[in-house]
Amino acid sequence: MDEKHKYSREASKIEGCGNDIIFSDHQILDWTDRLYLMVNPEDQRKFTFWPENPIDFRDILLKYAMELSLITEVILKAMAKSLNLEDTCFLEQMGEQPAMFARFNLYPPCPRLDLVLGLKPHADGSAITFVLQDKEVEGLQFLKDNQWIRVLVIPQALLINIGDQVEIMSNGIFKSPVHRVVTNSERERISVAVFSSPDSDKEIEPIGKLFNDLRPRLYKKVKNYVDTYFQYYQQRKRPIDAVRYEFLYLCLLCIVLVKIRSSI
Ligand SMILES: O=C(O)CCC(=O)C(=O)O
């Protein structure tokens, strides 16, 4: 417990040990304790939040992060190739100093499964997310066709998920799926999520070749998406909606329709 307090986050900050950040009185809190650490870029690491126990925690996390950076590159190149694009086009949007955050989640047991969720429905704000799930206790679910699909426990498997920023870069071709974590009434569950994101100074946008007269551009240019993400998340809104052109298109359509009507 002392150990946990040592790394506690400040009330308004994300990094460190804590529960859900409170943005409003009406927010439903996640039933989880978490440790959130910025791993990359290197000069932004705050080692005061990094546990000293176990002794090799720091080395292992840094090595793991390095491997995940390489996998991120491989995945982004393969995704670009699968769309017949220049294989570095997504990777270039990650910028010179891509960001990486690690989140260690502990979901305590809760007998009132009807009242709480370990993690409320959300899509990740990253480009790519890597999740190491609990070896025994299930909980993660993905929304597909309005149904929650359980993710089965596969020990040692790395779950790889597309985040909002790849949805933006791919102009909606690759979707960032909504998911949640349900609690278990008797057993605690742990997981480690690592979020691979573009450099916070890098503007990202849909690749030019992915929109045309038939397939409109769906998203605006956006910089530092992760920052605004959390505000929306707590309000149970999808952050990606904030950068979607749909609303704008709808307004234009209404204006055109009104004009046509008035000229008849
Ligand atoms: O705990 C899990 O399995 C998933 C965690 C997750 O979705 C997240 O941290 O964004």
Ligand SMILES: [Fe+2]
């Ligand atoms: Fe997630």
